[in-house]
Amino acid sequence: xxxxxxxxxxxxxxxxxxxxxxxxxxxxxxxxxxxxxxxxxxxxxxxxxxxxxxxxxxxxxxxxxxxxxxxxxxxxxxxxxxxxxxxxxxxxxxxxxxxxxxxxxxxxxxxxxxxxxxxxxxxxxxxxxxxxxxxxxxxxxxxxxxxxxxxxxxxxxxxxxxxxxxxxxxxxxxxxxxxxxxxxxxxxxxxxxxxxxxxxxxxxxxxxxxxxxxxxxxxxxxxxxxxxxxxxxxxxxxxxxxxxxxxxxxxxxxxxxxxxxxxxxxxxxxxxxxxxxxxxxxxxxxxxxxxxxxxxxxxxxxxxxxxxxxxxxxxxxxxxxxxxxxxxxxxxxxxxxxxxxxxxxxxxxxxxxxxxxx
Numbered sequence: 001x002x003x004x005x006x007x008x009x010x011x012x013x014x015x016x017x018x019x020x021x022x023x024x025x026x027x028x029x030x031x032x033x034x035x036x037x038x039x040x041x042x043x044x045x046x047x048x049x050x051x052x053x054x055x056x057x058x059x060x061x062x063x064x065x066x067x068x069x070x071x072x073x074x075x076x077x078x079x080x081x082x083x084x085x086x087x088x089x090x091x092x093x094x095x096x097x098x099x100x101x102x103x104x105x106x107x108x109x110x111x112x113x114x115x116x117x118x119x120x121x122x123x124x125x126x127x128x129x130x131x132x133x134x135x136x137x138x139x140x141x142x143x144x145x146x147x148x149x150x151x152x153x154x155x156x157x158x159x160x161x162x163x164x165x166x167x168x169x170x171x172x173x174x175x176x177x178x179x180x181x182x183x184x185x186x187x188x189x190x191x192x193x194x195x196x197x198x199x200x201x202x203x204x205x206x207x208x209x210x211x212x213x214x215x216x217x218x219x220x221x222x223x224x225x226x227x228x229x230x231x232x233x234x235x236x237x238x239x240x241x242x243x244x245x246x247x248x249x250x251x252x253x254x255x256x257x258x259x260x261x262x263x264x265x266x267x268x269x270x271x272x273x274x275x276x277x278x279x280x281x282x283x284x285x286x287x288x289x290x291x292x293x294x295x296x297x298x299x300x301x302x303x304x305x306x307x308x309x310x311x312x313x314x315x316x317x318x319x320x321x322x323x324x325x326x327x328x329x330x331x332x333x334x335x336x337x338x339x340x341x342x343x344x345x346x347x348x349x350x351x352x353x354x355x356x357x358x
Contacts (some may be wrong), residue, residue: 012140016218017059034059035066041074042066049074091115092126096137105138133280196237198224199245201256205347209233210253220256220323222343236321260324262354278309282316289330292355296334318342324351 011017011031022027035042036052042063043049060066063073076120080288095111111134112119126134196218200212209229211219219236221229233242245253288303289295295303297313306312317328320342328349332338341348 014059015299018054018057019043021057024048032059033063033066035069035071039074040071043074047074095109095122095126095134099134099138105135108134113237127244135286194237194240196233196240196244197243197245197249198230198233199249199253200229201250201253201257203260205260205343208253208257208260210256210288211242212249212252214241217256217322219321220325221321222323222347226355242276256324278306278312279316281328282313283320286317286320286326286328286331289327291330292328294330294332294336294352297331298334300331330355 011028017028017032017034019025020283021034024046026046030044033042033044034057037056037058038052042060060069060071067073095115098111098114099106106114108119108123112122115122117125123133126137128131194213196211196213198209198219200207200209202208205222206224207222207226207229209219209221209223209226209232210217211221219233221232223229223232245289264298282300285300285303297317298307299309300308300313301309304313313331317331318340320326320328321357322330323343329341329351333340338352339345
C-alpha cells in the first residue's frame with residue numbers, strides 16, 4: 001500500500017474523521033470535508049472555525065460531494081482555498097527555479113526535500129499547477145535552453161549541450177531526437193539534413209499540403225494558393241531536404257483529405273509536434289476535444305492549469321501548423337463567436353459544421 005492509500009485508509013471511518021476534526025489535523029485536508037447541518041456549510045478538517053456538535057456533523061469525501069448535498073463552502077474555507085492556491089503557485093514557482101538553476105536535473109526526492117513535502121505530494125501539486133511532471137518540466141526547459149544555445153552564432157554545439165544542463169555529450173545524444181527531431185548540427189543549420197516528404201492536394205476547403213518528417217506528420221497546411229503552401233513549408237523548414245511525395249505518399253494525403261471531408265472517420269497518424277512546453281500542453285488539450293464540440297480559450301486555459309493564460313492559449317492555437325489533426329478549429333470565444341483561425345474563419349466554420357452533422 002502506498003503513502004496515499006495508507007492516508008486514505010486512516011480517514012476511512014467516521015470516528016477517525018471526527019477525531020481529525022477535533023484535532024484540527026492539517027494532514028487530513030484533501031481526504032475529506034465535514035459539513036454542519038445547522039449552518040449549511042462545509043469545512044476542511046483543519047479549519048479554525050468553532051467546533052460543532054458531533055450530532056450536527058456529516059462527512060463527505062470531496063467538496064463536490066458536499067455541494068451536491070446542498071452545502072456551501074464556508075467563508076473561511078473560501079479564504080483558505082484562495083490562500084492555499086497562492087501558496088501552491090509560489091511553491092511550484094520555487095521548484096521551477098530550483099530545476100532551472102541546477103546543472104543537472106534534480107531527482108524528485110531532492111526537490112521534495114527542498115520543498116518540505118513528500119515526493120508523492122510534490123509530484124501531484126506540481127503537475128496540477130503546470131500540467132507537467134517535474135521531470136517533464138526539466139526536459140522542456142533543457143530543450144528550450146538547447147534551442148536558444150544552438151541559435152547563438154559563436155557558440156559550439158558542445159557548449160550549447162553543456163549550457164543546457166547535459167553533463168555529457170552521450171546523455172544528450174540519447175535524447176536529441178526527442179528534443180529536436182533531428183541532429184543538433186542539423187537543427188542549428190535550420191533543418192539541414194532533415195528529410196521531409198510532402199505533397200499538395202485539393203479538398204473542398206481548397207488546396208492542402210501534407211508534410212512528413214522521419215518522426216511523423218509535421219505540417220498540414222490549408223490555403224487557396226498551392227504555391228503559397230509550398231512557400232510556407234519552406235519558411236518553416238528553410239534548410240531541410242524537401243522531397244515531393246511519391247505514389248505511396250499520395251495515399252497519406254488522400255487519408256488526410258478523407259478526414260477533412262468526413263471528420264467522423266478519425267485520423268490516427270503519428271505527429272511530429274515541436275513547440276514550447278506551454279504550446280505542447282495546449283496542443284495536447286486540443287487533441288482531447290471530441291469532434292462536434294467546442295470549448296473556449298478560457299476553458300483550455302483552465303484545463304491545463306493556467307486559468308489566467310487565455311491570451312497565451314490563443315497564441316498557441318495560432319502557432320499550430322498541423323491543421324485539423326491538432327483541432328484548434330474547435331476553440332471559440334467565450335461568447336461562442338467563431339473567430340481567430342490561422343487558415344481562415346470560413347474554413348473554421350465549415351469544419352465545425354461538418355463535425356456537428358457527423
